[in-house]
Amino acid sequence: MTWGELQFPAPAEEWRGHQIRCITAAGDGSKQIQIVLVHGPLGGNPGFGGSIEYWRRLFPVLSEEGYTVHAFDLLGLGLSEKPPMEYSIELWAEQVKDFLTKLGTENVAWPREAGLVERALFFFLGRSLAMSWVGSVCSPSRSTKLADYAASVARTNKRSMAGGAGAGGLLFPMHVVAVDLMLRFSDVRPHEELLAEGLLTMFVEAMGQAIFVSHQWLSAKHPDPKGLQFRVLQDALRNILSGASKISIDVSTEIFFGRPAINSAAKMRSTPLFVWYDYFSCPQHPESKKLREDAIQSIPEYIAKCEHFMVLTPPLNHVEQAEMLSRYSWSERGWCRAERMARELSSEGLVILVQNSTQQTLLPQYESVLYSPGKGHFTVESDREKIAVVTQKMVLKKLMGYLEQGDLHNYRFFLNQQPIRLDSLPAEPLNNLVPDFRTEIDPAVDPKGFALATFMHQNGFLSITEYDKGGWSPLCFAAMNGDPVLVSALLEKKASPNDATKKSKILAHMPNQMTVLCLATCFRNNEALSILLEARAEVNGRDARGDGALHWACVSDNAEGVRILLEAGHDPFMLAGPGASPWATACSTGSIRAAKELLYRVKGLELRHSFFWCLMFHGGSKAMVNTLIDAGADIDERYYTDFTNPAMLLVLRMYSLKHYWSPSRLTLLAHHHFGATPLMFSVMNGHFEAAIVLVKAGARLDLRNARGKTACDLATDMQAPSDLVVLVGNSFGSLISLLAASEQRPKGIVMLNCAVGMNNKNMVKSPKMNNLQRFFAKLALGLVDLIFRSPILDAAFKSFANKEQVSALLKNLYPTNPAAVDDELAEGFVQPSQTPGALDVLRQIYTGNPGPTPMEILAGGRMADLPMKVIWGDQDTLTPIKGDVGSFLTEQAKERSSIDFEIISAGHLPHDENPEAVNKAVLAWLAKEPWRSS
Template structure:
């Protein structure tokens, strides 16, 4: 068994296999995905969509018969995939409300009346990344794939063929739009939002299809006609579609086959490109991505495996040897170009037997990633214990703790394993770590606690567990964190309010704990003052003295806005700049429905003319221009 330190590089069987795959590969990088389509990719040209009447949203068959739909090919232009929740059990958009938001949002983007903003968290950590501009969007014809338009509604067999082709459709779309305006579901009386979209199994599968596509693209959240946000590239790696909600539970099996297909093709694509770091990352994520889908992970069976151990005599040594072979390692202490060791990958895989054998071979239980991992938004120095917490590898966590892994070790942002367990909503991991004496008082570099991280990521189960395990847990600014990133759900607001969080708490970052955030807010405020408007800069400009209600408006967490109002949040309070939540809603041009909820007596159409957003709403007013059969129910 190779238990010796490694050298910088090996000519491993994995590298040899990748070279062979590359030599036999087809010319087109997306061809393997395109061949998955078993039904034409019917799309609607953008100019046609913008002129469609919203009084009655027509189904696929009507549009096809009218000659409106186009079988998309990349030579024609670029495609947009629209992912959304249905507003009723039998029709996606009975009154055309979502379609109207989509039309207005795309029109505003094309005419430069609104601009896509970076997500608050991405801009905070990585600065302002490039987003698609109006000129880029206008540079080539655009075609939209939208389920009710593009999938047959009357033929179950054809519809299933179209659904099975979704990975191919997504891979061929440069833009992936999450359409989630604050609208009420017709039968459930539930406000739909990005939070509710994120809980749907089908929506998670579509998002995963975008992230596992062979080519990069843009994931854009459309909250309203003037609010569009670019999301980071990787969000689905910790959230399985199998953990999502399905109206028809049997649909999870259809999703399972789609996800396995996605993983197999992504692994094959990585080998073809010689991208072994991404190959290892995807290969070992499978337990997480396939959780609750009741399907076996992909096993590519890399050639050349010659084990020295009999699996019947020494199954642990055999298992480790096979793990190292599949990942292209020849030593337990080797580190790849991504800065990850075999132990880190075994933790990612959730393989407690391999982790135990690695530790027996003297792998360090306190091992950590040597570099940052942009595809997961990890900083450098994330400990193996923290990886087990984030990816919910709780059996592995117990093995590492038994091996005396440092429970309060911090990464490059001073975040602990408990922090990562909270951020990924790992309630069992929280319980294990707290019982092992994890210190919930350790603060990240921004002054945020593990509990606040759970609030920021809408981690309801982790929050409940923290409140049980640590009933004296500080609730300071918990509602602000819940609303800041736009993912705050009504249930989260209610949970925190029941725990006695102050729904009218005023934010004050002028204290030592939050000094770094205060400095960042000052810098962003100056940029906002000279016209650089993004969600992060808007929040930084208005943060001092702001209430959770104000943060919900700025962050676009309108489900939280409604919940706070229902709990009696005060509307008359003003921040340091003398603004109320209603003032901010008007200035930032929140949807008229939200302005009405903040001030029922207000004339909602009288949106201000300030800035890009104001111009957009003016233009909209001047230019007045069901669920699928059973398998795609939202």
């Protein structure tokens, strides 16, 4: 690909809610390696730093050699958004690490997959990319009582509560067992015995990391009488820690939103690890009832303190009930639902499902939104009151946390979820947190008007037609809340019954353009649903993914909603992406009540491929499989994609090819789908309960798919190699790459003239300085801080932000080839300086924390075996080769065989000043494939 063939301006991406620019050039398939280019500043003036133009000479050469190449703006630099925040090397290292997750590296926060094929597919299907930037939504600029209250909370609260869902302090200490001890346990013993033997530790975060284990007990008196469930946990932890098994991505998450972050395995290996397990950690003796109650009330706090959350659900029979326990029976337990809700409301919301020692799956992060703990099963009915207290405290803490953070959209989103989160619990929603509500409306005379005024005050809206920064209007939140009086009041004030969201909610799996009819249906607010239909809401309206309200009724297992929509004329055969009908959606989500309602009301319902939808996604419960068998679905049906469903055909063919270089649970299923039977799908996707039901029902074991595999063959065919990624950085881009690699290892790094820090403040760490020199250096740096915080910088910045000044600076940085500085390059650096926030970013960078030095990152022989190519321009005056970093890396290259150091004739930007030498050196190093030994 030539430079001229690239798309300019670079396409917009979203990273952590902010816009950046990114360009990817797909290779020709001849090279496995993917190259990520990490830019530095323009000669110490990062406010002008470009990204794509910065790599104009290296990027096309790597692409033409067959490599897949990525280049992107660092947040705050280039053409990226420049939000007011603290910029640091660590922040940019996080951006690089998150970008690596898009490439499918081993340990992968929620950015979408980076592949061009996927982008084309989503465009073909007419879908909004879930993580694309949709811009700010206009809203009135006047302040509201909600905004004022949020500011007050932020001022008065010294400790942020936004990150956790804990319930306000520990009533009982958090007792844990060190993993190395736990792995040696031969049986499951109670808290009192372990405490007496000194095997329990009172956990504090400074000690390391903790895993919270959520599970069902296998008997009424003991969680695991024979230790069968516990041995699965032990073996799974051994395999995760050793790398013998990897945590898979949920299939639907990857199809619609890409691959989320799974840093869990790397985190577990990085520090001492401890386990919280109820039988170990909570008092069990009958005389310890009060202490046990205190421990139970502290569970949300325990979860908030845990880096990891595991759901332990191997398919085992309950001792007394002779019933198989599974992920589905676990999800029906009231306590288990409460634990999962606590996890999903914490800062570390990932939930890892452990079904056997080799299969662990990341569960989607939306299910607690739809399923209240109060709707779960309780062995002891009085536990419902305990759960109510715990849940209400979690809700309050989360709401106050959002207020302190100033995140008003998510505050509203969570505030209006309360009816469903507290459903069937003896607890009232917290609907009057915002003070100073005043109205002249008499609730006895005008109840609708009073309800609407209260809602607008508590939600901080000034207009019926207003959309908040998250793209939601008052009616969107009201439809989710479900108050029929409120919905009626908004409609009477001329809110549109066809209103829809203007942005997606990634963690809730809610796409853009989700109509209020879909929202009311999804949250089972059927009275509100009927009111919207009476107001002539479009019954067959769709969201950006193509789903209608009937699809959402099936997602939330809303059987009454199914009936209402069908009677109102909803198309029962409407297809959404990828080719999913409402029936397919009910099968894929395991929504038994909705499925039975469809079977009862829809004539001519097609059962073909029902097991595929059920077992490819989340529908593999015993009850759902039996429902399909009873309906007459073929238990030995061979699944073949064809042009009757072109969207699914394209999805499966694409991911089948991707399995060769970027395997996942989805790619495995796609790779083996052709000719596969329901039994094969159940094995590949970990639906072991379903597999047992199918075998008992007479499913054939001798059938083979199109690749010649039986179900037994597929059970052992679940492992594949990870991707290969090399980071390439210049200046502090090299430092960012190095820091990112220290926490999320790539297969190699190329560093071009590596900087000592984000700014010059790390110079005081130089061992070459004596105390007097260090004193005067600190004075000089303090003066720089004063200048950069003063109005002087504003005028200097404006006078410098032109092509002539930038060209002159660049020519000083290109000592061997000033002719390489042309108008294209200068304009590429000037343009970012015109974007909002550029000056603030520049000020932040020069006055902020410089971050760690390369010497600190590599201290103690860390990353000794990581392949590194160091290229240094010998005429660099900003980071001279004789400086601290250059000298350090020169010596490291002598001690470490993994470092290849090369000096070329160039200044600070060797890749653009002397591209021939840099391109040749990089390509030669890549051709050696030094990562093979790593």
